[in-house]
Amino acid sequence: MRYISASKSTVFSWGSVLQEFWQVFPVALALVFVIEGLMPFISPGRWRSMIATVAQLDDTAIRRFGLGSMLFGVVMLYLVH
Numbered sequence: 200m201r202y203i204s205a206s207k208s209t210v211f212s213w214g215s216v217l218q219e220f221w222q223v224f225p226v227a228l229a230l231v232f233v234i235e236g237l238m239p240f241i242s243p244g245r246w247r248s249m250i251a252t253v254a255q256l257d258d259t260a261i262r263r264f265g266l267g268s269m270l271f272g273v274v275m276l277y278l279v280h
Contacts, residue, residue, distance in 0.1 A: 239246040253261065 238249075
């Protein structure tokens with residue numbers, strides 16, 4: 200992966216940033232779909248019961264889980280990048 204430095208010899212270009220984004224974004228989105236599809240493929244019964252359990256949770260619990268997932272993802276991106 201290419202990194203853009205802030206040196207005087209390097210000219211910053213939004214075009215190159217957007218081009219790199221549109222090359223990486225579909226790959227990341229495809230990986231999300233692959234990972235999300237693993238559970239219903241491997242164990243559809245457990246997946247169905249998990250969805251039923253989540254449907255019974257209150258909004259606060261679901262929001263906390265979502266926040267935790269986002270924070271975990273940000274930390275993972277930071278560590279990997």
